Amino acid sequence: AQSVAQPEDQVNVAEGNPLTVKCTYSVSGNPYLFWYVQYPNRGLQFLLKYITGDNLVKGSYGFEAEFNKSQTSFHLKKPSALVSDSALYFCAVRPRHRMDSSYKLIFGSGTRLLVRP
């Protein structure tokens, strides 16, 4: 079965420190990879995506993500965390099958990021 794993329910970092939110996936082929962020009482907002090419993808608000094909991982990173980055982060995967044009996303369970002042 296709799945996305976010092994940490919560990540705690101090403001100014680098942060990493982990994501691994079990999806056949070379899927498209996404990160979304959800602030309290809001819908999900797109952060970045990996389609092809450079393994380091840059996105909104200073976030970036590193794709590792051999480890089937797509970890979200930021060099210097801000208190305002505190939110719920979701990794998502879209299979890249020619026979599947449904554009469906498979989401991880989410990781809560808490940045303390």
Added chain:
Amino acid sequence: DAGITQSPRYKITETGRQVTLMCHQTWSHSYMFWYRQDLGHGLRLIYYSAAADITDKGEVPDGYVVSRSKTENFPLTLESATRSQTSVYFCASSESGGTPYEQYFGPGTRLTVT
């Protein structure tokens, strides 16, 4: 206003009642999606639609009905609400095409079934 909107934002209903959640987008996106968000499960796809009059089941479709007579609207109906359908519901839309476009999400509807 442009974007994707959902109504109502909050709804309390009783077991057995029918309830419809509305979703409207102004971008003319081909694809629309309904998800439910529950603790520990992330987002799970209920139904999706590739275009007007084309809908298909997602991961958790039981107890839900959708329709899409117009491109911009994608209502979700709970035919006979159950407590297990208490959740936050998100609608999303996406362009179609060769590029993997991201999905844009509405603000959500918090549904409580008593």
